[in-house]
Amino acid sequence: MEHVIPIEESLSREVEIKEAGEPSRGHDQPSSATEELSITVQEKGSNSSVEEKFKKLREAADNLLKRGTPHPKIRKVVLLRDHKNFKSYCEPRVVSLGPIHHDEKKYRLTEEYKLVLADDFIKKSGKRGEDLYEMVKKNIKQLREYYDEEVTEKYSDEALAWILFVDGCATLQFIDSVVKNKVKEFKIKDDHVAFVQQDLFLLENIEI
Incomplete structure (x- = not known):
């Protein structure tokens, strides 16, 4: 055989x-x-495995585009809350900007300063305050999307629009006053000016 x-x-x-x-x-x-x-x-060799990997590689971009990229949102900084320097990194010292710390008692004094600054900005803009507010209110649905839902859920559209309107105008006027060295016109103490400058860049104190 x-x-x-x-x-x-x-x-x-x-x-x-x-x-x-x-x-x-x-x-x-x-x-x-x-x-x-x-x-x-x-043959269970490397060829088929490499082909599969390249297939996944080529499909990855398409799949990502189909899912879409979520927009980053302004939110509370949860991961750092137990950190010993959390307040230095995240919480404002003297002024609250935006909705996250808006209702906290320790910032009520500076709320009056924000109104004064916002009023001065409106006067110098040459526009009616009501018109500027309506511009914010008209886009409030979109503006709300920039914040985490937990941050804005307790505010109506009108209330949130007012917060963003006042804080936005006050911030622009404060920056303009610092650049032109006219902050003292608003009777803001020098140490408070320094703290406000720091507060403008804190993670939980972001104004759109």
Whole structure:
């Protein structure tokens, strides 16, 4: 009896087994005949794996675009709340800007200063305050989206629009006064000026 086993290797491996003898007489009869068995074994090599990786690589960008990129939102800094320097990094010292710390008692004094600054900004702008407020109110749905829902859920559209309007005008006027060295016109103490400048850049004190 003769066994012939040729082996070819490429992306797959093929093994053929031949047995010499008489021709086969059917499935029901003994097979002392020639039988040919072909076995194809898929090679578990690196080629198919690399192809799959490239497929995922090419699809990744499309999948990301389909999902869309969520807009970053202004929110409370939860991860740093237990940090010993949390207040220095996140909480304002003298002035609250935006909705996160708006209702806290320790900032009520500076609320009056913000109104004075905002009023001065409106006068110097040459526009009616009501018109500027309406511009904010008209876009309040979009502006609300820039904040985490937890931050703004307790405010109506009108209340949130007023906060952003006053704080925005006051911030612009304060910056203008510092640049022109006219902060003392608003009777703001020098140390408070320094604290306000720091507060403008705190993580939980961001005004749109």
